[in-house]
Amino acid sequence: MIKKIILLTILLLSCILFPEISLANDISTVDAIFLVVVFFGVPLIILIVFVVLGIFFLRKIRKKNKEDSQRKL
Amino acid sequence: MYNINVGGYLISFFLTVLIEFTVAFIFKYRNKRFFLTILLINLITQPSLNILLWVIWHFVHPQYLIRIFFEIAVVFIEWGLLIYAWPQENKKRLFLLSLIMNLASFAIPYIIFNTFIFRFLYRFLPIRRIYF
Numbered sequence: 518m519i520k521k522i523i524l525l526t527i528l529l530l531s532c533i534l535f536p537e538i539s540l541a542n543d544i545s546t547v548d549a550i551f552l553v554v555v556f557f558g559v560p561l562i563i564l565i566v567f568v569v570l571g572i573f574f575l576r577k578i579r580k581k582n583k584e585d586s587q588r589k590l
Numbered sequence: 591m592y593n594i595n596v597g598g599y600l601i602s603f604f605l606t607v608l609i610e611f612t613v614a615f616i617f618k619y620r621n622k623r624f625f626l627t628i629l630l631i632n633l634i635t636q637p638s639l640n641i642l643l644w645v646i647w648h649f650v651h652p653q654y655l656i657r658i659f660f661e662i663a664v665v666f667i668e669w670g671l672l673i674y675a676w677p678q679e680n681k682k683r684l685f686l687l688s689l690i691m692n693l694a695s696f697a698i699p700y701i702i703f704n705t706f707i708f709r710f711l712y713r714f715l716p717i718r719r720i721y722f
Binding site: 570 | 623625626631632633634637641642644671674675676678691696
């Protein structure tokens with residue numbers, strides 16, 4: 518199971534980093550669906566992770582700023 | 591094709607953050623918390639921009655129009671995030687800051703890496719060109 522996950526991760530990363538290699542060859546429908554999922558799914562997940570983490574810490578900063586402004590008042 | 595160049599992205603990310611820090615410093619936002627806000631905002635916008643550009647690059651032309659459209663969108667998104675994190679600050683001033691930060695981070699690397707000296711270096715030395 519772990520080996521499969523590692524292999525899949527390597528495959529995913531290789532498809533992200535070298536998409537032209539994957540698309541240069543003739544691919545079957547299943548591979549094409551897989552590639553579409555990789556092309557849109559993985560970037561979307563990375564995007565969501567960055568956005569969620571960023572907003573989480575920005576909320577903390579907002580709270581601190583509000584506390585500071587209330588203290589000043 | 592719009593290639594994923596992780597090293598190039600890291601350099602462009604840190605250069606962008608450095609330029610935006612400098613602009614914020616000029617605007618007299620000189621505390622650690624504000625710099626952290628800028629860093630976090632860039633952590634949200636830069637990967638999003640690059641990933642969206644990478645995905646859309648394959649389907650939409652002309653490419654410079656997409657880039658300009660997303661850069662304008664980034665100005666407004668960063669403005670919104672700055673207002674969210676610093677609600678007590680002047681909104682117009684934050685918009686001006688966001689606009690100038692993004693203009694500077696877009697223009698300065700472009701000017702630097704497209705000067706004659708760098709074109710000469712790209713031609714004769716085995717270094718990779720960095721796109722911002």
